Amino acid sequence: MTATAAGCTIGLRGVGKSFARRDGTTLAALSAVDLEAAPREFITIVGPSGCGKSTLLKILAGLTTPSSGEVMLNGEPVRGPRRDVGIVFQSPVLLPWRTALQNVMLPITIYRQPQAPALRRAAELFELVGLTGFEDNYPFELSGGMQQRVAIARALIHAPGTLLMDEPFGALDALTRQMMNIELTRIWDADRKTVVLITHDIAESIFLADRVLVMSARPGRIVETIEVGLPRPRHISVMSDPRFTAHVARIQHLLGVGEAASGGH
């Protein structure tokens, strides 16, 4: 784990994915995606729904095999799910019969790692995600935001070098989502991992990232990479920074936001 704790590198070269349709034709979900992440870099991928960004994350996680191209993680080709990666899904996916702590400990149990040191880590993680005191609560006793925080702690319990997040706050209301964004930057500042986070929220993609990759609609490909270049640690006030608003405008332009509406006049 010490090698990965320094942070993983991620490399994608010419990754494409197509699905067979029922009528025999193929549907290209991703086309020729190149991506490189340095250790401890926070990358966000923003794009319209249906652009294949979740597929891209599943490929990174080893849950889906690409139709073409190469996926490298920490110098090794990805051939399946890996244990040096933590994943946060769109929904918290907590087991309802396990307490918050038992849910966080699930990877340790599955990996058959010693419980005692992991329990100490879990206590730290509960503190980090602001859930100290909720260890023995069941998921149905927690709010949506709290459930997703449990899911983040679970993704971090085995100290992975890489964290993959698939629209982790997509199901939350706008206010909770913003709080979770601030929370996540704080968590990341405390323990920097290589992070790839998928989102369709433009402000979120800039606020969290070192680099934003903008994806086009089907077949999904990366149309532009934006270096955010805003100082860390970031506060909510960063959103009124002129560089931030310039990035927003640029991404909106790339994604064609507003153009369809103005074209009608």
Add this chain to the structure above:
Amino acid sequence: MRNTRTDQPAGDGGEDRMAGGFASISQIAIYAALLVAWQVLLPLSGVPAFVIPTPLDVGSALVRGFTSGSYLHDLGVTLFEMLSGFLIAALGGMLTGALIVEVRIVERVFYPLIVAVQSLPKIALAPLMLMWIGFGLSSKVAMAALVAFFPVLVNTIVGLRASDRDMNQLFRSLRASRLQALWYLKLPAATPFIIAGLDVAFVFALLGAIVGEFVGAASGLGYAIMQLQFQLDTPGVFAILVILALIGLAGHAAIRALGRRVAFWQSPDAAGQ
């Protein structure tokens, strides 16, 4: 977590309202009124007591049966038969269900057979059981187990296949072994279904035991019904029916209580999320 709760076993909910309602005074009053009406109106109708007895006749038959000790012996015999059969069916049904879901070859070979036997009225096998296993208790245990086996099996299969897609993906991402996925995910996810199966199986086990006794036995509540019927002791028959109904209710309550413990996240307060 709302999406994990979409496919719940049927037959849940609604009963709680009933369970709470049992205590309500108006309901007790209605049932008491019905009993009184039955007691008063039946003699006026001219229907003889050996066709339909009055509640008081049934009550005195119950008291007589229990004080003479004859019911206690038969009750013990039937309880032993049905509970043994139920236990065998519960363990066998869960184990077979897990094997069918987890081991492809078992599914290929045995599933068609099981479907075929399932569509057969199992009580038609009672005479064969008697011939094969004998006149004693074990043929009734076998009948109880046979009849109760299928609801447990079917619900176990449905339950083990019901685990949420996202959760399966989570376990895949953790590279959990099949055994780990079964133990930590599929089995807990299946418990509400299995409990629903056990609930049905309990009454089925009672049915199997009674039918077994009908076909040939020297004791038990089913045997007692036959004897009392021959003697045209209809109040006695009704008294046994009351006992059978109470056994069924007690089992239902016990299994529901078990369900609230082992599948607590499915309880109505958990649904509030």
